Amino acid sequence: MSAVFLKIVNMSISAGWIVLAVLVLRFLLKKAPKWIRVLLWGIVAVRLICPFTIESVLSLIPSAETVSPEIMMDQTPQIHSGVSFINNTVNPVIESSFAPEGLVSVNPLQIWIPVFAILWLAGIAGMMIYTAVTYCCLKRRVRTAVLLRDNIFQSEQVVSPFVLGLIKPKIYLPFQIQATDMDLVIAHEQVHIKRLDHWWKPVGFLLLTLHWFNPLMWLGYVLLCRDIELACDEKVIEHLDINDRADYSQALLNCSVNRRMIAACPLAFGENSIKKRIKSVLNYKKPAFWIIVIAVAASIVTAVCFLTNPPGVNEELSVFIDMQIMEHNQGKYFPGQFTAVNHKILGTKRSKGNITVFLLARYQEYSFENGEIQQAGGSYIPTAITAKRTGKHGHYKLVEYWEPRDGSYYAEDIKAKFPWYLHAKALDMRYSKEQSAWCDNAAKEYFSDVTNVGGADKPVNITVKSDLEKLKEKFPMYFDLDTSNGLDVYIWQMAKDSYSCALLPGKTFNYTQDELWDLHKNAATIEEMRTIVASYNLSRSDVAVIPIQLPISSYAYTIDDRYRQLLTGLFWGDYGLALGQYHSDYCIDEATFDIDGDGKPEECTLSYGPTSGLFTIKLSVYETAGTGRLYEYFNIFNGPAGELSFIQTDDGMKLRLVPYHENIHVDYTFSIEDGNIVLISPDNIYVWEYWGEQGVNSPFSDVQIFKALEKNGYTSYSPTSYIVIDEYGTPVLAISHPSRSP
Amino acid sequence: MDTPKVFESEYRFCLILWEHEPVKSSELVRLCSAQLGWKPTTTYTVIKRLAERGVLKNENTIVTSLVSKDQVQAAELNEMVERTFEGSLPAFIAAFAKSRKLEKSEIDTLQQMIDHYRKEGS
Numbered sequence: 001m002s003a004v005f006l007k008i009v010n011m012s013i014s015a016g017w018i019v020l021a022v023l024v025l026r027f028l029l030k031k032a033p034k035w036i037r038v039l040l041w042g043i044v045a046v047r048l049i050c051p052f053t054i055e056s057v058l059s060l061i062p063s064a065e066t067v068s069p070e071i072m073m074d075q076t077p078q079i080h081s082g083v084s085f086i087n088n089t090v091n092p093v094i095e096s097s098f099a100p101e102g103l104v105s106v107n108p109l110q111i112w113i114p115v116f117a118i119l120w121l122a123g124i125a126g127m128m129i130y131t132a133v134t135y136c137c138l139k140r141r142v143r144t145a146v147l148l149r150d151n152i153f154q155s156e157q158v159v160s161p162f163v164l165g166l167i168k169p170k171i172y173l174p175f176q177i178q179a180t181d182m183d184l185v186i187a188h189e190q191v192h193i194k195r196l197d198h199w200w201k202p203v204g205f206l207l208l209t210l211h212w213f214n215p216l217m218w219l220g221y222v223l224l225c226r227d228i229e230l231a232c233d234e235k236v237i238e239h240l241d242i243n244d245r246a247d248y249s250q251a252l253l254n255c256s257v258n259r260r261m262i263a264a265c266p267l268a269f270g271e272n273s274i275k276k277r278i279k280s281v282l283n284y285k286k287p288a289f290w291i292i293v294i295a296v297a298a299s300i301v302t303a304v305c306f307l308t309n310p311p312g313v314n315e316e317l318s319v320f321i322d323m324q325i326m327e328h329n330q331g332k333y334f335p336g337q338f339t340a341v342n343h344k345i346l347g348t349k350r351s352k353g354n355i356t357v358f359l360l361a362r363y364q365e366y367s368f369e370n371g372e373i374q375q376a377g378g379s380y381i382p383t384a385i386t387a388k389r390t391g392k393h394g395h396y397k398l399v400e401y402w403e404p405r406d407g408s409y410y411a412e413d414i415k416a417k418f419p420w421y422l423h424a425k426a427l428d429m430r431y432s433k434e435q436s437a438w439c440d441n442a443a444k445e446y447f448s449d450v451t452n453v454g455g456a457d458k459p460v461n462i463t464v465k466s467d468l469e470k471l472k473e474k475f476p477m478y479f480d481l482d483t484s485n486g487l488d489v490y491i492w493q494m495a496k497d498s499y500s501c502a503l504l505p506g507k508t509f510n511y512t513q514d515e516l517w518d519l520h521k522n523a524a525t526i527e528e529m530r531t532i533v534a535s536y537n538l539s540r541s542d543v544a545v546i547p548i549q550l551p552i553s554s555y556a557y558t559i560d561d562r563y564r565q566l567l568t569g570l571f572w573g574d575y576g577l578a579l580g581q582y583h584s585d586y587c588i589d590e591a592t593f594d595i596d597g598d599g600k601p602e603e604c605t606l607s608y609g610p611t612s613g614l615f616t617i618k619l620s621v622y623e624t625a626g627t628g629r630l631y632e633y634f635n636i637f638n639g640p641a642g643e644l645s646f647i648q649t650d651d652g653m654k655l656r657l658v659p660y661h662e663n664i665h666v667d668y669t670f671s672i673e674d675g676n677i678v679l680i681s682p683d684n685i686y687v688w689e690y691w692g693e694q695g696v697n698s699p700f701s702d703v704q705i706f707k708a709l710e711k712n713g714y715t716s717y718s719p720t721s722y723i724v725i726d727e728y729g730t731p732v733l734a735i736s737h738p739s740r741s742p
Numbered sequence: 743m744d745t746p747k748v749f750e751s752e753y754r755f756c757l758i759l760w761e762h763e764p765v766k767s768s769e770l771v772r773l774c775s776a777q778l779g780w781k782p783t784t785t786y787t788v789i790k791r792l793a794e795r796g797v798l799k800n801e802n803t804i805v806t807s808l809v810s811k812d813q814v815q816a817a818e819l820n821e822m823v824e825r826t827f828e829g830s831l832p833a834f835i836a837a838f839a840k841s842r843k844l845e846k847s848e849i850d851t852l853q854q855m856i857d858h859y860r861k862e863g864s
Contacts, residue, residue, distance in 0.1 A: 143780070143781065143784045143787075144749070144751040144752065144755075144780070144784060144788060145751060145779075146750075146751050146754045146778045146779065147777070147778055147779030153779060154750075154751075155750075155751055156749045156750040156751055157751075175750045242859065242860065242862070243860060245859070246856050246857075246859050246860040249852075249855075249856045249859070250856055253849065253852050253853065253856065274852075275848065275852065278852050278855065278856070279855070282855060282856070282859045
């Protein structure tokens, strides 16, 4: 029902544009016969009645779908009225009133739109009841009307003449009416009947009840009634001489003086701006033929321009887009036997003869073996394709095939390229499920056709295995784990560029040596483990990355804070880290100096913050090894992006920031307040922004982790590594600063 | 005794009654249908109304009048019915439809326009 309501709203808005156009035309075609005006209103009516229409470039409707039928599902609901001014005025209001808060809560429009739909129905019901009541009342009043002749009646209840009845229309006149007036009045009402005005008015009113919420429709209806009267007058006096026309005007005047009764349904002679009608009659001149021609032509043009919709993306362009996606991706992956391409258009933009289509492109290759369809290489990327129509019928030429860059540039690039109202849809890959399903189905269909699979292996049971399903088969022990304490990812290095991972429920420290060593039996690659962990939908702070050294590996490496940071970054695929680069990259900088002015130097480490997306940096400060204390200070900063380093100046050690792509640098001074490190910019503004909990007792601080480890039996620790000692005092495990929330 | 008031349409009914009375109500129905275009229910309702008002009496389906033609003519109801119509269009629609009565000055102006027009033509 909400869908119907939204469709009506869109039709109403489209019709609203026509009403405005008709108002302009009425003014321009003043000299034309009045029936042209009624014809124009007919065009409005067609638009209101007919939900279907054809697309044409001649369309002057700004937008056929101002309110998207999916607006209730949108994270950032907005209208596309086709007029930037209106969009820019209305959408911010909608956003502030109706946008859902956070990614979890329900779009308020999901509640409001059904409410509006119900109100709309109530309005319709109200108007229909009103119409029925007034009609019945009027009928009742005139039932004692006396027959004059044919279908003409007179009643003392009638003040101003009118027509009543749909099938067998009757003309009602007052008793007190002069003979001369009577003939003219009857002529007028008979013209109404002949032209079926006693149907058009109710039809117009019916349309009005459906669109009662649109003020332009009320205006249209009122003007329609007026124009019907004027057209009727014109028809009556067309062939009358001057005297008769004067008589007619007199009749209008006479009837108007006494009347007060207005009714919803019937057509009332003498209603509707008497002055205007009298003037119209007196000033009537038979319009020249060419004026009629122009007026009719203008009406046809109006009909074409406003009964058609602006073009969306046509069939040819759609096919062209599929081709481009196919060509662009071919050869990137190990070839499969079948390729499926699916795109979902989010929006379009036209400029200088080019059309840019913003879409989500799904490319997927499949292979078929042993009766099973496997997914091979594929991608799902927000894409912008710009094309130009060539002279040849329906052909396009590619102007640009745009994709966002990887890693931290991904979101930035999309926001720069895509229109703002499409950002949300592009970034959250809105249609990934349905697009993937479409591709899978296409593959199923293809491989079901025996001729495509060479006839040898007749497909018995065709299932499409996603990566996750394959992983489930390979590593069943890593699924359905208890995540009440998060998850622990253990990573060890087998060779310089070879990493292996194992997965255990969070904080399970009570494993034996054998159990630890057994981890290597189910070694997964980092990519595999990342996919497995991602399927749990935990937040990052619930997943701990723990580097360990397994005896089975002969590759020697030191497990320290730096190494742990590196592996964490590597696991999450953050910050564009490439294999082999990290030892010098992940830990941004470190320096030993007296940061808090207590006379003793501290080891200060600058590294990436616990989240990605935001550019956060972590500053950890701990006393030098040997004192047994861990951290003195720990703080997270959300600052501008750029290159950071410690720098020794005449004024002491400072933190230097060189913003990306700029030639300037900003030096921050360190200060300690309330047990927290504070950065002060040169103009004395604190840079430290509160993010989560700061300070050494922060959930993100390693201090908490070690407290927890202690509780669980770890007996000694040092600032750089946490060593488990067995009953013989032999170190058996080195865990370096795992990070997690308590 | 005050002569009961009779509306114009009821007057036409009475004309038929006076011409044919005493008359069976069913016969009245037939006559009213032919001459006035009334539905049977309308005729019966009017008979009942006029009976209540003392204009006629209906005994055992025979209808006879209680007042004469002269009496009614004297008390003819001339006034136009000005009752506000239940459920007339809301005020703002009325405003749109320019339903307000014309001012006297406007009436005069328009009358002048019409007269002037007539002169021009002849």
